Amino acid sequence: MKWSINQLQRxxxxxxxxxETVNLDSVKKRNPEIRDIKPIHVTGSCTIxxxxLACRFRLEGTLILPCARTWEDVAFPFLIESTERFSWDETELAADDEIHQVSGDxxxxxxxxxExxxxxxPLQVYSDDAEDMKTAEGKGWSYATDEEYNARLQKERETKVDPRLAGLANLFEKKDE
Incomplete structure (x- = not known):
C-alpha cells in the first residue's frame, strides 16, 4: 500500500x-521458515x-509454516492490530524515534x-497429527515423546548389569551352610 503525500492531503x-488486500510474498525471502503467505486483508483508517500521518490498521491473514515434529505444512492464522505513525518533518523525526520516516513523496x-x-x-507450530506421533527414526536421528524416552531409559537401566559387578549379583542368593 503506497500513497502520495498530495493524495493524502485531500x-x-x-x-x-x-x-484492501495486500500480497506480502516478500516475507518468505526474509524468513525461510515461512513456506507461503496468503493475501492479507488490511482494514483501518489514517489521520493526516x-x-x-497516524494509521490504525488491522491485518488478517494466514501463514503456512512447517510443523516442528512432522515437517508438514501448518496453517497459522494471525490477527494484528496496530497504530503506526509516519512523518516527513525532520524535527518531528528527531524528537521521537518511534515514528517511521517517509522518504520522498x-x-x-x-x-x-x-515487520x-x-x-x-511463532518459534514452533504443531500440526494436528503431531500429537499422534509417538516415535520416528531416520538416518542419524530419532524422535520420541518424553514418556517413550523415559520408558526406554528405565528398561535399559533395569536390564543392564555392569560386568564388573556381575559376581555380586549372586552373593545374596547363596544360602548359609
Missing part, C-alpha cells in the same frame, strides 16, 4: 478509511496532519506490514 479534515506501508507479520511468526 483527507486532512477527517479520517481516510481503507479496506500537516507533516505526519510517498508513504509506503508495506515494509511496516512485513509486523515477521514478529508474529
Amino acid at each position: 483527507y486532512r479534515q477527517g479520517d481516510m478509511p481503507f479496506d 496532519g500537516s507533516s505526519n 510517498f508513504v509506503d506501508l508495506t515494509p511496516v506490514f512485513e 509486523l507479520v515477521l514478529l508474529e511468526v
Whole structure:
C-alpha cells in the first residue's frame, strides 16, 4: 500500500478509511521458515496532519509454516492490530524515534506490514497429527515423546548389569551352610 503525500492531503479534515488486500510474498525471502503467505486483508483508517500521518490498521491473514515434529505444512492464522505513525518533518523525526520516516513523496506501508507479520511468526507450530506421533527414526536421528524416552531409559537401566559387578549379583542368593 503506497500513497502520495498530495493524495493524502485531500483527507486532512477527517479520517481516510481503507479496506484492501495486500500480497506480502516478500516475507518468505526474509524468513525461510515461512513456506507461503496468503493475501492479507488490511482494514483501518489514517489521520493526516500537516507533516505526519497516524494509521490504525488491522491485518488478517494466514501463514503456512512447517510443523516442528512432522515437517508438514501448518496453517497459522494471525490477527494484528496496530497504530503506526509516519512523518516527513525532520524535527518531528528527531524528537521521537518511534515514528517511521517517509522518504520522498510517498508513504509506503508495506515494509511496516512485513515487520509486523515477521514478529508474529511463532518459534514452533504443531500440526494436528503431531500429537499422534509417538516415535520416528531416520538416518542419524530419532524422535520420541518424553514418556517413550523415559520408558526406554528405565528398561535399559533395569536390564543392564555392569560386568564388573556381575559376581555380586549372586552373593545374596547363596544360602548359609
